[in-house]
Amino acid sequence: xxxxxxxxxxxxxxxxxxxxxxxxxxxxxxxxxxxxxxxxxxxxxxxxxxxxxxxxxxxxxxxxxxxxxxxxxxxxxxxxxxxxxxxxxxxxxxxxxxxxxxxxxxxxxxxxxxxxxxxxxxxxxxxxxxxxxxxxxxxx
Numbered sequence: 001x002x003x004x005x006x007x008x009x010x011x012x013x014x015x016x017x018x019x020x021x022x023x024x025x026x027x028x029x030x031x032x033x034x035x036x037x038x039x040x041x042x043x044x045x046x047x048x049x050x051x052x053x054x055x056x057x058x059x060x061x062x063x064x065x066x067x068x069x070x071x072x073x074x075x076x077x078x079x080x081x082x083x084x085x086x087x088x089x090x091x092x093x094x095x096x097x098x099x100x101x102x103x104x105x106x107x108x109x110x111x112x113x114x115x116x117x118x119x120x121x122x123x124x125x126x127x128x129x130x131x132x133x134x135x136x137x138x139x140x
Contacts, residue, residue, distance in 0.1 A: 029058060037061070037088055039081045041072075052081045054089070061089035061139070063099040066106070078106075082113055086139050096137050103130040110134045 006013075035056040043049050050068040054061050063085065068078045086097060099115060101107050102125065107117065115134035124131040 035092055037085060037092070039084050039088075041077060041081065050077045050081060052085050054085050056089065056092045056094055059093065059095050061085065061092075061094040061097040063097065066099075078109060079113055082110075086136070090139050095139055096135060097139060098133070098135050100131055100133045103132065107132045107134065 037052075037054045037056065039052040039054075040048060041050040048069075049072040051065070052063065052067075053065045054063045056062075063082070066078060066081065068081075089097065097115070099110055101110065103120075111117070111134070113136070115136045117132055117134050119133045121131040121133075123129070
């Protein structure tokens with residue numbers, strides 16, 4: 001047996017690991033390709049002022065990233081993008097949604113949209129901060 005420690009994970013390494021993991025997991029769940037979802041908003045000049053990137057994982061929409069530019073904040077754009085992502089997720093077969101956010105980011109925003117706090121990880125990403133995990137059930 002040869003154990004290697006590296007700080008340079010190659011795409012070949014990742015694919016080999018994921019193939020083994022998918023093979024095992026497929027005994028229990030559907031392990032087909034994850035389906036990406038992007039919602040983007042651009043101003044009249046074509047400059048992005050907000051965006052959302054998510055992934056469908058089984059019955060779950062997993063919101064990976066949400067950003068609204070400083071000048072576009074406060075006018076509801078974030079909520080519109082999350083709502084559009086949830087609507088599209090339902091079409092993709094999702095019934096729940098998951099998001100994580102740091103304490104300096106947007107937990108109250110997601111709670112206003114109907115997300116419920118499930119867990120907070122303390123001292124993440126650094127001492128005194130938290131990483132919050134929120135879910136929304138029954139998107140349909």
